Amino acid sequence: MALRTAEEYKAGLRDNRNVFILGQKVPDVTEDPYIKVGVETAAFDFLMGHDEKLQEIAVMKDPETGEPISTYFEIPDYPEAVGKRHELIKSACYFAEGALPFVKDVGTDIINGLTAVTKIMGNEDYIKRINDYRWHCARNDLSMAGLVTDVKGDRSKGPGDQKTPDYYLRVVDETENEIVVSGAKAHITAGPYVDEFMVIPTRNMKEGEGDYAVAFAIPANTKGITQICRPNFRYDDKYHFPTPKPKRGHVESLVFFDNVKVPKERVFMLREWQFAQYVAYAFSAFHRYTAVTYKIPILEYMTGLGMLVAEANGVAKTSNVRERFIDMIKYTETTKALAMAAYSNPEDFGNSGLYVANRLNSNMAKLHFASNFHEFVRDIQDIAGGLLVTQPTYQDWKHEELHPYLEKYMGGAGNYNAEERLKLMSMLHHMVASDFAGWHEVCTIHGEGSFAAQKMMLFAEAPMDMYKDKAKEVLGLNV
Numbered sequence: 001m002a003l004r005t006a007e008e009y010k011a012g013l014r015d016n017r018n019v020f021i022l023g024q025k026v027p028d029v030t031e032d033p034y035i036k037v038g039v040e041t042a043a044f045d046f047l048m049g050h051d052e053k054l055q056e057i058a059v060m061k062d063p064e065t066g067e068p069i070s071t072y073f074e075i076p077d078y079p080e081a082v083g084k085r086h087e088l089i090k091s092a093c094y095f096a097e098g099a100l101p102f103v104k105d106v107g108t109d110i111i112n113g114l115t116a117v118t119k120i121m122g123n124e125d126y127i128k129r130i131n132d133y134r135w136h137c138a139r140n141d142l143s144m145a146g147l148v149t150d151v152k153g154d155r156s157k158g159p160g161d162q163k164t165p166d167y168y169l170r171v172v173d174e175t176e177n178e179i180v181v182s183g184a185k186a187h188i189t190a191g192p193y194v195d196e197f198m199v200i201p202t203r204n205m206k207e208g209e210g211d212y213a214v215a216f217a218i219p220a221n222t223k224g225i226t227q228i229c230r231p232n233f234r235y236d237d238k239y240h241f242p243t244p245k246p247k248r249g250h251v252e253s254l255v256f257f258d259n260v261k262v263p264k265e266r267v268f269m270l271r272e273w274q275f276a277q278y279v280a281y282a283f284s285a286f287h288r289y290t291a292v293t294y295k296i297p298i299l300e301y302m303t304g305l306g307m308l309v310a311e312a313n314g315v316a317k318t319s320n321v322r323e324r325f326i327d328m329i330k331y332t333e334t335t336k337a338l339a340m341a342a343y344s345n346p347e348d349f350g351n352s353g354l355y356v357a358n359r360l361n362s363n364m365a366k367l368h369f370a371s372n373f374h375e376f377v378r379d380i381q382d383i384a385g386g387l388l389v390t391q392p393t394y395q396d397w398k399h400e401e402l403h404p405y406l407e408k409y410m411g412g413a414g415n416y417n418a419e420e421r422l423k424l425m426s427m428l429h430h431m432v433a434s435d436f437a438g439w440h441e442v443c444t445i446h447g448e449g450s451f452a453a454q455k456m457m458l459f460a461e462a463p464m465d466m467y468k469d470k471a472k473e474v475l476g477l478n479v
């Protein structure tokens with residue numbers, strides 16, 4: 001099969017998957033008013049391959065058949081592949097009007113992580129299976145979600161010590177050709193609108209916890225899988241002013257596995273508990289860099305919105321607002337610079353022959369991004385003023401009796417007319433003062449791993465001996 005179109009991708013989602021939202025079963029995820037936002041955002045991953053300007057970056061030749069396939073599936077077995085992927089993800093975000101389409105990057109980050117770890121393990125069966133799976137997804141142009149985070153129960157205890165044995169997903173049965181798994185994975189971005197689920201462990205395991213050390217792939221509509229989605233936002237809301245480019249975003253799901261059968265050719269790790277943490281770590285090494293890359297267009301866009309609202313309010317040149325601008329620029333450009341440093345210094349992951357962005361730099365970038373985002377939002381909220389939350393809605397704007405008042409009073413500094421200023425305020429409300437904005441703030445902290453995950457990687461990767469040696473040298477201490 002060649003590269004699919006967006007319509008073919010959507011048609012593939014009408015497969016009787018068991019998805020719920022607001023307590024109702026969803027008959028067609030492409031038509032649900034909330035999930036549709038995610039489907040339309042994800043569809044950009046399929047539009048890209050057909051866009052003339054992007055083909056060079058988004059499409060490559062299948063090394064065996066010569067057919068066009070998505071570049072996401074490329075094996076990063078040379079250092080420059082890391083920079084190419086940076087450009088691919090960034091271009092995808094600009095193309096998708098500010099959001100990451102998300103249904104090919106996380107899955108291929110897991111494929112790359114598993115490829116590296118199975119090589120390090122030296123397990124030829126697993127190496128072949130993950131390689132076959134990579135090309136199966138590439139040749140069928142499939143979309144994927146990454147299912148890593150378990151529901152965990154008591155965080156102070158490991159999988160084997162929980163009150164409920166299924167708090168971490170586990171193998172409950174095994175035959176010659178398949179395994180059977182039960183458990184739940186939480187917060188799964190794009191879960192309701194992908195073809196495939198890629199499941200890996202979320203943490204380290206100890207002896208006796210082998211059943212929890214399992215990695216596999218499975219179609220999202222497999223019997224025994226149920227998803228509950230949390231509504232995010234919908235296009236047909238009554239508040240916001242329409243814009244030529246619709247808002248983009250994603251929907252997460254809580255995914256239950258109830259005695260789900262997985263064929264062994266799709267199992268990439270089974271009971272090797274010593275490697276569970278390494279799989280999670282390898283995925284993070286690949287995925288954290290994806291995360292910081294896709295934040296860049298969002299930060300640029302939000303910085304621009306903050307500057308425009310200052311102009312609309314006539315405060316763009318005041319010293320207090322310029323201070324805010326400086327902080328916003330510093331934040332956005334430092335995140336960009338750290339991301340660039342990460343891809344400029346790629347590393348061979350564990351001598352596997354697969355290249356990742358520099359782990360110290362990419363974790364610094366993610367930590368910097370997540371640690372300062374709330375202040376960045378605060379600065380935009382400060383510049384915009386109270387209208388951010390009290391602004392009249394689009395319904396009011398369209399009302400015959402109200403419209404003249406709004407025309408007269410909502411004009412601001414005069415460089416934008418009342419409609420333009422309200423449209424700007426409306427978009428800012430969405431970005432920094434809505435339910436979605438709250439989601440975004442939490443996503444910034446926890447999505448792609450919370451602060452502790454980045455700090456652990458910083459400790460693991462920082463050249464601490466080098467720092468100490470430098471100090472010892474100056475002091476004349478024995479090195």
Ligand SMILES: Cc1cc2nc3c(=O)[nH]c(=O)nc-3n(C[C@H](O)[C@H](O)[C@H](O)COP(=O)(O)OP(=O)(O)OC[C@H]3O[C@@H](n4cnc5c(N)ncnc54)[C@H](O)[C@@H]3O)c2cc1C
Nearest residue numbers: 146147148149155156187188189443446447448449450452
């Ligand atoms: C919008 C969004 C999208 C996401 N998308 C995905 C996805 O697509 N796929 C996926 O697999 N996951 C996804 N995640 C999950 C994300 O990776 C997790 O939320 C994150 O790793 C934190 O895990 P948690 O939510 O269980 O919080 P917790 O682990 O409960 O963390 C809460 C706090 O407790 C601390 N803590 C937890 N355990 C310990 C401990 N043992 N000792 C000390 N402190 C501890 C943490 O450091 C943190 O400060 C997403 C999350 C969000 C918010």
